[in-house]
Amino acid sequence: MDFGFLTQPAFSGGGTYLDWVYSGIKWTLLVSICAWVIAFTLGSILGVMRTTKVWWLNLPATAYVELFRNIPLLVQMFIWYFVVPEIVPKALGTWMKQGMPMPEFWSAVLALGFYTASRVAEQVRSGIQSIPRGQTHAALATGLTMPQVYRHLLLPMGYRIVIPPLTSEFLTIFKNSSVALTIGVLELTAQARTISEYTFRTFEIFTLATVVYVLITMAVVVMMQLLERRVRVPGYIGTGK
């Protein structure tokens, strides 16, 4: 293996192949983190909705989860990128295709965000439902209203319990972001493929990309472990050592 080609001037656009790698890392992080913001926010809301006994909150959330987690991510990417602009009103569709800055980026963020939201919702729901019902009854008996029970008991405990599975979701979003290359986002895997096509250094560049992915996910793991340690409730399950 010879990584010397990375510092050679790239074929087009000035800069070196290493700059292409940097740009790939930048887009991987941007897509993943923006998608995670959507996934976590929307997923939390949907997860809570699924635990309530109010049917008009429960039903739409269940429908959402079943829809979005049962369609392959790749298909969802294509739908957001190719189909949605064709079915919205014509002016909006044209804007989505030509006026909107970075259409492939936003399509990828939405697709990945909404897909992952369905998975986060399930984690949040399982976290809340794993809290013994007696605690809710006790809280209600002390005079708290149902929203207050969520705010002071169910959510704080539920989130702590699901930190480990949420970490997995967070890692998965970085890896799933590579699917965005199919709609033209030049993220890390796409750049690796392009560089391999230009330089024929397939093994070297994919080795480098693999190492970068591992470094990113390791950083996430460490961050989430720190978080877990910081917020743990001593003596309670699912809160680490």
Add this chain to the structure above:
Amino acid sequence: MFRISHLVAAIAAAGLLTAPVHAQELTGTLKKIKDTGVVKVGHRDASVPFSYLDDQQKPIGYGMDICAKIVDRIKTQLKMPKLKVEYVPVTSQTRIPVLMGGNIDMECGSTTNSVERQKQVAFAPTYFMTGTKIIVKKSSGIKGYDDLKGKTVVFTQGTTNERAMKAYNDEKKLGINFIPSKDHAESFLAVDTGRAVAFPMDDILLYGLKAGAKNPNDFEVIGEFLSDDPYAIMLRKDDPAFKKLIDDTVSGLYKSGEINKIYTKWFQSKIPPKGINLNFPMSDSLKAAIKNPNDTGVGACGKMKC
């Protein structure tokens, strides 16, 4: 460690004992084909009319017909009338790694013979001459390359046309916004839906895509040639015996004039799946290439410097 080396030695010895003795020692791809009983032919899915899938998902085309002749020749030369042919789909991006990795023995598609690629692979004599142009929607008002200033252009990743277009963009400082796509059908879809205004590709493939579109009259192929692209069958490098077999077969088709029949079948008659006739008479440059079969490659960046 010991056990493994014993095992290896045992296998090697067994191999020596059972290996049949050949009058003529085979090497490279021919030996691989003889040993495995299979020849693996790489094809495309949407390179009309060179190599594409018909409505039964079977690979057909001009290149596939020529490769069928090569397969016939392999059968006679290796005396293997029952040789199995395995068709493996490849894309612009995967063709070279897949060929070098041995999962196909030759690629019969729409691959440009470029000097750059010759560092990795070898080519049979040129079987088609084309060059980069762009396809646009008539309603877009684009009349030439300079109208692309600041617009979005889609390209298929891993093609010579990508390089030719980017080199032109760099040289003329057009500030084009490029979006990549994985195959020609998807690139064309981007133009069709208005995501991109133009798609640079070999003109013959653009005519093929146009003919297969829902409304062919909405599109036009415009521009001067940005590059010359001689197409050829691609095979592994440093494999003289296999290259000679392919070269002889292709030159044989040229000499006997059989190539004209194959050409007419794909470029001047109705072709599956929709029964379109491309009406594309043989160009003078292709006639010259048929008169003097050659495997000369072209530069990487079309008519621009890079």
